[in-house]
């Protein structure tokens with residue numbers, strides 16, 4: 001369970017200040033897929049990255065399973081991102097010099113999972129099966145198509161079995177067929193593993209994969 | 225650090241080029257160090273082969289041993305301060321062999337604690353290079369300031385001073401040569417003591433009183449320092465460029481929770497790996513050079529110098545890479561997320 005209370009975020013520019021989020025209140029229920037939509041520039045990505053501990057809020061409180069994120073040190077936030085969170089971005093942002101399976105292995109190591117070698121290999125294989133990338137196990141990311149890269153990114157975001165998945169416009173660079181495929185994979189894995197998902201999208205077609213849809217408007221969340 | 229090696233394997237060309245440049249610079253550094261050492265040995269092996277200790281010369285001589293004359297009082301004072309003193313004197317000179325040919329050399333005599341080979345009266349013990357010039361054992365040679373002829377009793381290996389071969393001579397003959405009974409230098413295998421009217425020198429300080437020695441060494445050492453600096457800069461620039469290209473990747477890695485120190489360790493692993501391989505090959509080639517170098521070229525590469533050079537390269541590479549790695553610690557995850565790319 002993640003609760004966001006009275007969250008505010010302002011950006012400084014020159015002598016002025018631009019308030020992007022104002023008194024945002026939201027709670028994400030465990031095991032539920034929440035879609036966050038709204039027009040471009042409404043602050044969706046800003047909200048997602050603040051909840052994920054990637055940037056600081058100006059004001060307000062974020063509580064993840066009883067722990068207030070705003071009180072944590074940078075190293076504790078990092079630790080939490082590594083072990084409890086998974087990330088998928090608009091660009092796949094794969095590590096260019098690691099093969100598909102090594103991307104996943106590296107994430108397992110980063111999350112500090114103490115799995116045996118056998119366990120690790122089984123989990124990597126199962127995950128690559130789930131995203132239908134088994135045949136590209138040893139491929140180099142540069143040789144993959146956009147949709148394939150994004151499926152590897154999903155696998156990387158979930159391989160360490162995080163509790164929360166943050167997904168920002170993950171289908172924006174894919175055609176509708178690929179987008180559907182990617183969203184179905186995310187939903188299937190999230191549901192079987194009871195992962196809390198916050199997905200940002202401004203594609204109406206993607207909203208059907210969410211358990212709940214909230215909208216950003218005028219710096220606030222409506223219909224939360 | 226599997227990931228560091230995986231990256232090198234993925235970008236073989238890039239890292240090979242760095243490795244080859246480091247190899248060439250390291251080799252050049254070793255070659256010049258070998259030359260510096262060889263030249264210094266050619267210059268003053270007599271002093272270089274002595275154990276670490278203290279040299280005393282008369283203060284009034286102002287670093288010039290041939291102006292130094294240590295008095296009996298001072299010898300007594302030195303005797304109180306130290307055990308096992310070696311009294312020595314050095315004088316440039318010339319001998320004429322039986323065929324009338326002149327050979328320039330340096331007369332060396334010593335008394336007391338034995339460090340140098342000693343010659344009997346009316347005999348000379350010569351550096352081996354004079355044998356190559358045609359002087360034979362048992363041959364009688366003459367020198368202007370000594371009335372009697374001197375008999376060559378044997379040869380020593382590599383004993384030079386001021387680029388001249390040494391001729392070990394009996395103290396009495398030496399006194400006749402320089403018209404003085406006083407010793408110029410006292411050497412002890414001990415720490416310096418304060419003695420009235422005497423200046424104390426460490427081995428290095430004493431070597432630097434030889435005019436040619438310090439100037440030769442200085443120019444070669446300068447080159448070596450420059451090569452060190454170049455290799456450091458090279459590491460810094462190389463990793464700077466590689467890191468700039470990887471900033472987005474570093475940011476993403478930070479976003480997913482990779483520690484900054486892990487990213488540094490990755491870079492250090494790469495730096496150490498490349499340096500070890502490059503140094504290994506450079507050391508191999510330089511040792512080969514030691515074997516094939518003709519005797520005429522003074523070249524001496526000891527393992528101490530090789531290890532020292534390798535250590536300096538490691539440290540400088542580390543500093544260079546780390547300085548350029550400051551960008552790694554600065555990059556923010558948000559910068560990377562907002563960036564395009566793979």
Ligand SMILES: Nc1ncnc2c1ncn2[C@@H]1O[C@H](COP(=O)(O)OP(=O)(O)OP(=O)(O)O)[C@@H](O)[C@H]1O
Pocket residue numbers: 011012018020038039040041042043044045046047202
């Ligand atoms: N680092 C920043 N500095 C200054 N302004 C920023 C910064 N990040 C975001 N903004 C501003 O905050 C506002 C919200 O940006 P955000 O990226 O959250 O919007 P979004 O809803 O994700 O839009 P899109 O759908 O186009 O991705 C925008 O006006 C943007 O210009």
Ligand SMILES: [Mg+2]
Pocket residue numbers: 044045046168169
């Ligand atoms: Mg956005």
